[in-house]
Amino acid sequence: MEQSILNERELEFLLYELMDTEELLSRDRYAEHSREIFDEILNTAKKISEKHFANHNVEGDQNEPAFDGQHVTTIGETGIAWDSFAEAGFLAAHFDFEQGGMQLPEIILRSAMLYFKAANLATSAYLFLTIGAANLISSFASERHKRMFIPPMQDGRFSGTMALTESGQGSALADIKTVAKPVADGSYRIFGNKMFISGGDQDFTENIIHMVLARIEDALAGVNGISLFICPKFLVNDDGTLGEHNDVAVVGLLHKMGYRNTTSTALSFGEKEGAVGYLVGEPHRGLSYMFQMMNESRIAVASGAAAVAYQGFLASLNYARTRPQGRLPSDKNPGSKQVKIVEHADVRRMLLAQKAYAEGSLAMCLYASSLFEDSQTADTDEQRKAAYQLLDLITPVVKSWPSKYGVMANDLAIQVLGGAGYTREYRVEQYYRDNRLNPIHEGTEGIQGLDILGRKVFAGDGAGLKLLLEKIRQTVMVASESENCHSFASSLDNACDILIKVTEALGQAMMADVDLALANATVFLDMFGRVFVSWLWLQQACIADQVLSTGDINTTDENFYRGKLQAARYYFNWELPQIGPQADLLVGLDRVPFEMRNDWF
């Protein structure tokens, strides 16, 4: 059956076979839920995404948001999509019952979000940013500000943004220059310029709540002088009505190669008397708060990359199944019938790679959401802490791996379609353009590499890595018993040894020369991702092998599980072995880029 948006069977597999999402129902918080409710929610997400998001994915690309110097406008379907999402309750769904939510588990919310991202990556950005901003307010703001801002962000009257980046600083948050001056009523006046602010303006919500990083006057230089502020587009009166326009102005829109229906804005705060801002939490701790939203957004970006990778896979698979062209090399009869291109081994290679990347990415992102869930609601402190440590370790990988391989998957989707693939008459070239932003925004690959190698793997004496390796070795032990999986198990076991050796070598090197040790951090990130996703694929292979060995399944399921096994084979034979040369570079502390000089280029 041709899938148009994601694949219910795949999601079901990830949620209930790869992960034990039903186990959540035993937690008190979810006592009123059931598998049927989860299914119903996912089904609602699928329907709305098909009706109100997929409908304008191309149109939003071709008619990007416009700015006339005063107002930003988006195509009308954007607002209808927003309303349909809000009306279905998704903006509030994960909040507590007493906060107006339905206590939806994180992993179900994020699975639902996958449908919207798959249907329309650009329009869905407004959704996840608003959820993230509301979460940030919920976690750290005063009760007054929670009351003021969260309800209208839950019902869709207000949207939210994260306003970090400035033109002079980019990835280097330590250099933020925006200033906040305290005033007598306890609020602040904000002065500065932000850019690349996604959703920084639009025409379909009454108000926009910017979560702004700024320095209180005379704060320390660097990250310890940054505070977090709520800065609404329109001031909000205590009775909830809107007051005057705050001193926040759109300076312009950035014109992107993809993801176009998300406005990317340059904003000016305080061109006149200063923009009213409300301090969140303690002064100077803003960056640590903002990391909540950044981490959430990193996983959200990755799941968008995964969803779009999957859409490209589907589109190219459908094309390959229906497009006749050529014959097998062994068929020398020019009069014989052309085969469908899926019959060419090289086309199947490109489809298998996409399957391995896209389904691996989906598994990675949902696993991260399950860890987030456990870090909040697992039964014991120890379990919550372990989940947090693991999530903290893998966040840079979860951000970057689906982003990088999502673009590669979309590249292969274009290649499968051949000439049709590069024309705008087909969808895959837009997927490719949309996805190309993902390895950059919310932290480039380079930034994620420095994060994992410079901080995460050695944090808490390597506690997160130890936990991960324990889990991997457990899977390896089980898989070693299986006829179809034992060779993968052995490869992964070996890969873990290599990862440990490389990590230890780099840890040593870090003490001698941190600049040299971190010079190839991006390679370490990729290598780590290969090992990590191999674990996810080994688990999937073991499940498939287990089901297939019982024998008693229908043809549809048999095909599904055989596909899983073959994709795992692809990953273990074709992709994991590339860690060999990567490890050589890393252990040998390769100095080639490190020693290259500007003048030599």
Next chain:
Amino acid sequence: MEQSILNERELEFLLYELMDTEELLSRDRYAEHSREIFDEILNTAKKISEKHFANHNVEGDQNEPAFDGQHVTTIGETGIAWDSFAEAGFLAAHFDFEQGGMQLPEIILRSAMLYFKAANLATSAYLFLTIGAANLISSFASERHKRMFIPPMQDGRFSGTMALTESGQGSALADIKTVAKPVADGSYRIFGNKMFISGGDQDFTENIIHMVLARIEDALAGVNGISLFICPKFLVNDDGTLGEHNDVAVVGLLHKMGYRNTTSTALSFGEKEGAVGYLVGEPHRGLSYMFQMMNESRIAVASGAAAVAYQGFLASLNYARTRPQGRLPSDKNPGSKQVKIVEHADVRRMLLAQKAYAEGSLAMCLYASSLFEDSQTADTDEQRKAAYQLLDLITPVVKSWPSKYGVMANDLAIQVLGGAGYTREYRVEQYYRDNRLNPIHEGTEGIQGLDILGRKVFAGDGAGLKLLLEKIRQTVMVASESENCHSFASSLDNACDILIKVTEALGQAMMADVDLALANATVFLDMFGRVFVSWLWLQQACIADQVLSTGDINTTDENFYRGKLQAARYYFNWELPQIGPQADLLVGLDRVPFEMRNDWF
């Protein structure tokens, strides 16, 4: 100094240090030429490309050609660019003096073309297609048709196309359905539909000469039933004036993700009485003739990919040198000055990779042109034959390697620019879109893989491969003596052994099961490309090492050669080792994509 289009120093190095282009001057054909004339020609190309091609690269992308149902229109700058190229004599330059040309060597013509491609890939496509079509007529058409078509194609009144592809057949030329019916005057009437015909219509030449593949009625099925026809848009009278509109109509334009200012047309031949076509050469031998233009176009596509890869490298290098952001990991002082991003090792990695890909690609394409030159004008039959065999072997690699790695280079250029990279305010996203067509048109990677493994490496009992390996081993022998290059030499020597082992194993496998043996041909193609470009980098490293060891050079040159050495180091340490896992897949006849089934996806 900031380069805007290519780099004269780089071209000079490739032509006169890596290759011995001055040696051509000793050949009778080039007795009237000199190094100064070559330099003057390249300088003219640079000036015209800057003035008339670079000026509308962005505009042509933003205002793609339009079709109103009757006429195709392009932006006016396209025609001005065309005229400036024609007026400078480039369309005729490589023809014999008696044919109205200036007997320009192939490698100088192709070097000149690099400037136009770098300045404006899309507009330059009209140029190289016209040159290729004129060459095809010159090689195989009757004297009457040469007189009729070549002079106006030399002076720019007529342009040319290659009309191969049909919607039902794509890469599988054997299945061409267009029909040619003989009529009494010796000409034919052509009926059929072609698509993806680049330059198939436009508004700046008086006439367009389509080189059309079609089957004469009752011809054999398959490639041995295909003939080649000249089919002009307007008929040409014997006195050279234009006659009536031929029965060739534009059905529509394809809308591409990049390369937009080249029209890509769907053409209908013979909607009324049949399009007048003139048979070229013998009936049923059309595909073998057309291979001349296809091979020429394959190298032309690759050199466009190389030029655009180089432009992305320049743009991202200039950005990295001027954009301040962040500090080195060892600098914990938030008050210290931000460094330029070229100071970050990971940015230098991305620049080095681009340099290795782009300069390796330029070297590869110009080497192919030098082989073409030698195949035509070398002193002895033996030399000409050897050059031809070598060129025939490497053509699929020369087509595909720069195309694949050109896109990867442009991907890295975007990544260097970060958020700026994905905005249309900068040039790199257009380079990326333009270049993404190159791994598809003129034969996809899959097609080139089948060509090299299924035909080229084993042709003439492996004569081409033997020649190449001999040349590589000679370089290895010389490089082994150098302190700075001997480790590269040893790696390349080893890589040759691996390539031989893999080729032999696949040759054996081919006899048992050709479908299985060719299943991973695309991997073989990539592996072959890595070995081949490593040879080109080893030669460059040896030259650099040689010059640097003499000591007596100025700083600019010293930097240039140190950059060459470091780029070679990058390639040998970072890229060549990946042939290890590739060889394992190939020698082991990996069956994963081969055995994957349609139903399992």
